[in-house]
Amino acid sequence: MQQPRAKDLVGINEMYPEIEMIGLTFPVTKDDEHNIADYRDSKYPVDRMIAAAARTCYQTIGKGEQKDYDLIRSILIKHAHLSVLEHAQVVIRIRGCSRAFTHQLVRHRHTAYSQESQRYCDEGNFGYIIPLSVKAAGLEGWFTNALEQARDNYLTLQKLLRDAGSGKANEDARFLLPNAVASEIVIGVNFTELRHMFMKRLSSHAQWEIRTVFKMILEEMVKHSCCFDDIYQYQQMHGNLNGFTMVF
């Protein structure tokens, strides 16, 4: 669903999660250094790069003994030789998620983040996320009224601070914003850490919003690499990653 960007919002607007892959590691191959035949069997360019790195460990560059796909699945992932997957990096933009979500997300420490700034940006109009439980209980009207009140309070404090000559009107008025306010964040993460994040965030114990987003990320990742096939298959079969053991 195409949604307005934060700066284009008018009033308060319900938003839904969206993810967009904006970067992915791409291999560089030199014909005079490597036997290109080694790399041809990979469906996905990023997997060619991972397999090329792995072949350094086993000194099988140019020997073409094993297909990239088999190498990644049957050696790297099955035996948890996961440091090789750290060479691959993906960059994903996440929109239409709450600050409650992003606060959980940024607890992962091996990931790079760039988040919409509430210091810099005016939040006088904001997107928001409604929990399904609120909708199911018929409390949507009550919930949005509470958000309208928060917005009024934000705008009032912002104006009072400006009138008082403060240069920190957005920065300090944001203290009145709720966790439901939508945010936009870009993450840059390597495949090893992303596998770890799936494990944590696709467990049935994880919170619903972060589970929703990580399901979307997983569905996107399997279109670009075989490094998540085992996780995807398990998730499809069980609906979560409880008890997942990382073996195909």
Ligand SMILES: Cc1cc2nc3c(=O)[nH]c(=O)nc-3n(C[C@H](O)[C@H](O)[C@H](O)COP(=O)(O)OP(=O)(O)OC[C@H]3O[C@@H](n4cnc5c(N)ncnc54)[C@H](O)[C@@H]3O)c2cc1C
């Ligand atoms: C269901 C659920 C409930 C949660 N509830 C709470 C809560 O109530 N309160 C709360 O504060 N947090 C909570 N969290 C967040 C949780 O504690 C972690 O901060 C979060 O899941 C990030 O994962 P991680 O620590 O495994 O690591 P990442 O930062 O993703 O790191 C990956 C791995 O690297 C290693 N690592 C990273 N940094 C270090 C380090 N400094 N030293 C040693 N090893 C390191 C660890 O093995 C770690 O597992 C919850 C998470 C989940 C999934």
